[in-house]
Structure formats: C-alpha cells, structure tokens
Amino acid sequence: MNKAFNLVLFLSRSCSIWSRNIRVWGKLAGPSLMGNFGEPLLYLLVLGYGLGKFVGEVEGLSYMAFLASGVICTSAVNSASFEGMYSAYTRMDVQQTWMGMLATPIGVAEVVFGEILWAATKSLISVCAILIVATALGLVENAWAILILPIAFITGLCFSSLALLVTSYAKSYDFFLYYTTLFITPMVLLSGVFFPIDTLPDGVQVLAKAMPLYHAISLVRPLMTGGEVSSIFLHLSVLIMFGGVAGVLATERIKKRLIK
Amino acid sequence: MNSVNSPSVVVEASNLSKIYDNTAVVDKLNLTIESGSFCGILGPNGAGKTTTLRMFIGHCPIDGGELSILGQPMPRNASLVRESVGVVPQMDNLDPDFTVRENLQVYGRFFGISAKVLEKRIVELLDFSSLQDKADNKISELSGGMRRRLTLARALINNPKLLILDEPTTGLDPQARQAIWQKLRELKKQGLTLILTTHYMEEAERLCDRVIVMDHGKVMADSPPKKLIRDEIESHVLEVHTANESLVESLKQDPSIARFEQSGDIHFFYGDKLKIALDELENSSHDDYLFRPANLEDVFIKLTGRDLRE
Ligand SMILES: Nc1ncnc2c1ncn2[C@@H]1O[C@H](COP(=O)(O)OP(=O)(O)O)[C@@H](O)[C@H]1O
Ligand SMILES: [Mg+2]
Numbered sequence: 001m002n003k004a005f006n007l008v009l010f011l012s013r014s015c016s017i018w019s020r021n022i023r024v025w026g027k028l029a030g031p032s033l034m035g036n037f038g039e040p041l042l043y044l045l046v047l048g049y050g051l052g053k054f055v056g057e058v059e060g061l062s063y064m065a066f067l068a069s070g071v072i073c074t075s076a077v078n079s080a081s082f083e084g085m086y087s088a089y090t091r092m093d094v095q096q097t098w099m100g101m102l103a104t105p106i107g108v109a110e111v112v113f114g115e116i117l118w119a120a121t122k123s124l125i126s127v128c129a130i131l132i133v134a135t136a137l138g139l140v141e142n143a144w145a146i147l148i149l150p151i152a153f154i155t156g157l158c159f160s161s162l163a164l165l166v167t168s169y170a171k172s173y174d175f176f177l178y179y180t181t182l183f184i185t186p187m188v189l190l191s192g193v194f195f196p197i198d199t200l201p202d203g204v205q206v207l208a209k210a211m212p213l214y215h216a217i218s219l220v221r222p223l224m225t226g227g228e229v230s231s232i233f234l235h236l237s238v239l240i241m242f243g244g245v246a247g248v249l250a251t252e253r254i255k256k257r258l259i260k
Numbered sequence: 261m262n263s264v265n266s267p268s269v270v271v272e273a274s275n276l277s278k279i280y281d282n283t284a285v286v287d288k289l290n291l292t293i294e295s296g297s298f299c300g301i302l303g304p305n306g307a308g309k310t311t312t313l314r315m316f317i318g319h320c321p322i323d324g325g326e327l328s329i330l331g332q333p334m335p336r337n338a339s340l341v342r343e344s345v346g347v348v349p350q351m352d353n354l355d356p357d358f359t360v361r362e363n364l365q366v367y368g369r370f371f372g373i374s375a376k377v378l379e380k381r382i383v384e385l386l387d388f389s390s391l392q393d394k395a396d397n398k399i400s401e402l403s404g405g406m407r408r409r410l411t412l413a414r415a416l417i418n419n420p421k422l423l424i425l426d427e428p429t430t431g432l433d434p435q436a437r438q439a440i441w442q443k444l445r446e447l448k449k450q451g452l453t454l455i456l457t458t459h460y461m462e463e464a465e466r467l468c469d470r471v472i473v474m475d476h477g478k479v480m481a482d483s484p485p486k487k488l489i490r491d492e493i494e495s496h497v498l499e500v501h502t503a504n505e506s507l508v509e510s511l512k513q514d515p516s517i518a519r520f521e522q523s524g525d526i527h528f529f530y531g532d533k534l535k536i537a538l539d540e541l542e543n544s545s546h547d548d549y550l551f552r553p554a555n556l557e558d559v560f561i562k563l564t565g566r567d568l569r570e
Contacts, residue, residue, distance in 0.1 A: 012372065013370075016369045016370050017370075019369065020355075020366050020369070020370075023358075023362070023366065024357040027357070095353065095355070095356060096351060096353035097353060097355055099319075099349070099353050100349075100353040100355070100367070101370055103342065103347040103349065103415075104342060104367070104370035104371050105339045105340070105342045105370075105371060105372070106370050107338075107339055259318070259320065259321060260320065260321070
C-alpha cells in the first residue's frame with residue numbers, strides 16, 4: 001500500500017518535470033520539429049533517391065525502404081541524445097532550473113526520471129513525424145508499423161539515460177562532442193542504418209551487435225517492411241539493460257554533483 | 261496528507277558540521293530558532309551562511325551533528341520538510357523559458373498543488389509582489405528588483421511555515437531593497453518564521469528580531485540587534501579622517517577611550533563620552549571627523565575583523 005503510494009508520488013512528480021518541459025517545447029514547437037525531423041527526412045529522401053539509383057535492392061527491399069527504418073531509429077537516438085545532453089545541461093548548470101525544482105519536495109531521482117521521460121518523448125515526436133511522411137511515400141508495408149512507436153519510445157529512454165550519464169560528467173557543452181564523435185557517430189555508421197551489417201568483418205559485427213542501436217533497427221525494420229520480427233525479447237532486453245544501468249548511474253552521479 | 265505540523269521550534273541544530281577539503285565550513289553549530297521569529301545571519305563572504313541554509317533544506321549532506329527542521333529529522337525527511345519551506349536562493353533560478361505567471365504555475369505544480377487552488381494563490385501572490393502588470397512578461401523583461409520579488413512570490417506558493425532567504429537584496433537599488441523589506445515585514449506580521457542572510461547591517465537591524473553573526477562556520481554572537489550593539493561594543497565611535505601623527509597621539513590621551521583602531525587613513529576611537537578627545541578636536545584646525553553612536557556594522561567589524569575576504 002505504502003509502496004504503491006510512493007510509486008504514484010514518484011511518477012506524478014516526474015510527470016510535473018515532464019510537463020514543464022513539454023510546455024516549453026509547445027512554445028517553440030515549429031523550429032524544434034524542423035530540426036528533429038527535417039534533417040532525417042532530407043537524409044531519407046536524398047540518400048534514398050540518389051544512392052538508391054546505384055544500389056538497387058538491399059535484402060529484397062528498395063534502398064529507400066531499407067534506409068527508412070535506419071533513419072527512423074537514428075532520429076530517435078539523436079533526439080533523445082540532444083535533449084539529454086545540451087538541453088539537460090542547460091537546465092542543470094546554466095539556468096540552474098534543477099536546483100529550483102529541488103527546492104520543492106521533488107528529489108534528484110524524480111528530476112532525472114522526468115528528464116528521461118521527456119527526452120524519450122522527443123524521440124517519439126520526431127519518429128511520429130517521420131513515420132507519417134514515410135507512410136505517405138509508400139514506405140510502410142502494413143498497419144503493424146504502428147508498433148514502431150513504442151519501440152521508438154524505448155529507444156528514446158535508452159539513449160536519454162545514456163545522454164544524462166554523459167551530462168553528469170560534463171563541465172561544458174564541448175564535452176558532448178566526445179560522446180557524439182566517439183560513440184554515437186560510429187554506432188550510427190556501423191549499426192545497419194545505411195547498409196546491412198553482414199558486409200562488415202566479423203569482429204566489427206560483434207561490436208555493432210553489442211550496441212543498442214542495432215537492436216532498435218532489428219525491431220523496426222521488419223515492422224516497417226512487413227517482415228518477421230525475431231528475437232524480440234533479446235532486442236528489447238539490450239535496450240532496457242543499457243537504459244536501466246545508465247539511468248541508475250546517471251541519477252547517482254547527478255545526486256553527487258548537485259547535493260554536495 | 262502527512263505534512264508537518266507546526267512545532268514551536270522551527271530549527272534545531274546541535275553540533276551541526278560541514279567539512280569541505282578538510283576545512284570545517286560549518287563548525288559544530290548549535291542553534292535553535294523559534295516559530296514566528298525573524299532571524300538574520302550576518303557574516304563575511306565564505307563564513308558558511310549559504311552552506312548552513314543548504315543543509316536546512318537537504319541540499320547539502322551533513323558531516324556531523326544533528327539537525328531537525330519543523331520537527332523533522334534532516335536530511336532523512338528533506339522532501340517532507342520542503343513541502344512547508346519557501347526558499348529564495350542566493351542566485352536567481354527563475355525559469356527563463358516562461359512568463360511571470362507561468363513561472364508560478366509550473367512551480368506550484370512541483371508541489372503538487374491543484375490547478376484550481378493554484379489559480380487563486382497566483383492572483384494573491386502577484387498582488388502581494390506588485391507584479392500584476394507584469395504577469396505575462398518574460399523573465400528577461402523584468403528588472404532585478406522585480407525578479408527578486410517574483411522569486412519571493414514563488415517561494416510563497418506553497419504557503420510555507422518557514423521562509424529562507426539567502427541575500428535577498430544583494431545588488432538591488434535602495435528603492436527595490438525597501439520594497440522587499442516591506443514585503444518581508446508583512447510576512448513576519450502574518451506569523452511566518454523567516455531566516456535571512458545579508459551583508460547589509462541596516463537590513464538586519466531593521467528587519468530582524470535576532471541577529472546571528474557568523475564567521476569561519478562558528479556563531480560569534482547571537483542576540484537582538486539593539487542588545488548586540490549594547491553588549492558587544494562601546495556606545496560611541498569617533499572617526500577621524502586623515503589626521504597627522506601628533507593629533508592622533510594627543511587624542512589617544514583621553515582616558516575614556518576604550519579601544520582604538522586604524523584602517524587606512526581613518527582612525528577609530530571607541531568609547532562612551534570621549535569628551536576630552538572631542539574638545540581637543542574642537543580646538544585644533546582639523547575638521548574632518550565624525551562622532552556617532554555605534555551601530556551593528558561596528559559590532560560586525562569588531563567580531564569578524566577588518567581583513568578583506570575573498
Ligand atoms: N561545494 C563546495 N565545495 C567546496 N567548497 C565549498 C563548496 N561550497 C562552499 N564551499 C566553501 O565553503 C565556504 C563557505 O561558503 P558559503 O557557505 O557559500 O559562504 P557564505 O554564504 O557565508 O558566503 C567557502 O570557503 C566556500 O569556498
Ligand atoms: Mg552565500
């Protein structure tokens with residue numbers, strides 16, 4: 001009973017953080033949406049059209065159809081990462097917004113969880129937008145594709161937790177370039193966004209499969225193209241494991257950083 | 261629900277300590293603050309004022325001693341305590357993405373206050389802080405004084421039992437400062453318990469019914485401001501500016517001088533009458549001097565020294 005009450009309290013406080021953020025987003029939704037889905041859409045259209053001419057079919061799909069699921073997952077990764085790094089750092093350090101929140105009954109874990117929820121929501125929003133366009137372009141096979149949305153949200157949870165963990169170490173915005181250059185970009189290039197990973201050397205394939213983006217794509221691609229989804233449990237577990245561990249570590253680190 | 265009741269003792273600290281880099285920044289502090297009092301904490305930069313206040317709201321782990329706020333053990337019940345505490349931090353952290361009204365709405369939600377209750381409360385608070393006309397302005401459009409009044413209004417959104425203000429008037433012009441003073445007096449009249457830190461002696465003297473002088477994490481003095489001046493220092497001060505050696509020497513001959521200090525080219529003579537020294541000055545050609553009753557600043561300097569801090 002008491003446990004249930006505490007859980008509800010925790011969630012409702014995290015939601016008040018989430019709703020603060022979505023309220024700010026609502027004021028600037030236009031430019032924000034442009035950034036979040038304009039760029040991935042350009043990639044999809046230009047690369048899909050241009051490269052598609054050379055590449056022809058990949059794994060029995062038109063190149064644009066193959067690319068679409070990769071672009072969707074990458075956009076989920078990027079939206080959550082940006083929000084969990086640059087925007088969260090602004091609120092933590094530059095604007096001291098979190099300190100303001102912590103002068104209310106809200107605690108650090110609730111702030112961090114609220115931010116994770118929010119960054120994952122941003123992933124969901126941009127994936128929604130891209131999915132609508134992809135549907136209009138005829139890149140979506142059937143209605144099962146709607147299940148891409150919860151996958152996008154879970155992918156968002158995973159990468160926003162990782163991003164907040166990075167943020168907990170950050171001393172300035174420049175720090176985030178290490179993470180994007182050394183982790184995010186190589187991961188995007190190697191996880192089967194642009195080409196199937198079985199063309200890569202075995203060792204690199206193992207590395208790619210150890211990273212969460214590969215597992216997001218493995219779930220999204222068949223949903224998009226009407227294929228059969230396999231190893232659902234494995235793929236979901238990897239995303240949830242990464243997110244869970246990073247989320248707990250991020251909370252501990254941020255607690256130490258703010259309450260000192 | 262299980263919010264704190266109203267105990268007669270609001271703050272109870274015993275041997276409260278905080279250590280940073282092997283230095284006790286708050287050093288075995290013993291302090292009891294009664295409900296309804298307006299308590300000022302004075303101290304030079306780095307004295308440990310902010311750290312002490314941060315411990316009061318669970319923003320700083322305690323390294324030694326015990327602390328209870330509103331009868332609740334800290335930091336264990338920090339969240340519960342913060343339900344009934346208002347905080348005006350040293351550094352503004354208003355939400356720049358929102359208007360004045362939105363700042364209050366969003367903050368109220370953090371306390372879990374329902375939209376309906378909040379709406380009414382916000383009207384009252386905008387009125388109290390004289391920000392009715394600015395309700396829909398962005399934070400960047402407010403003056404420093406308005407921002408501080410909004411921070412004060414925000415701190416009151418939850419109807420706190422204890423209001424903590426860390427240098428609420430630093431950097432404000434005299435008009436803005438007096439506007440804040442007036443609000444704080446009003447709150448005191450309503451029975452709120454207030455704790456404030458300040459660099460301005462005048463502020464503490466006018467507002468507080470109890471002044472705690474703190475330095476190096478320790479309490480140097482603790483009593484009502486008038487009593488502090490009466491007990492801790494001679495009744496009058498003679499300040500002589502740019503005097504030559506021989507004049508200073510002859511002034512020092514006055515037996516009623518209890519204490520003498522020099523700072524730059526100003527000589528301070530402390531005592532009760534100082535009649536002989538004053539006569540001496542009358543008769544000399546030197547007219548750059550000031551004879552005045554001692555004030556809180558003199559007490560402060562006596563207790564914490566004239567050395568510059570940080
Ligand atoms: N997070 C911290 N880490 C290390 N030292 C700190 C920290 N916070 C405060 N201090 C030190 O503790 C001392 C007291 O600081 P503070 O409580 O802010 O003083 P005040 O508010 O009286 O000016 C200062 O010497 C300050 O440098
Ligand atoms: Mg301070």
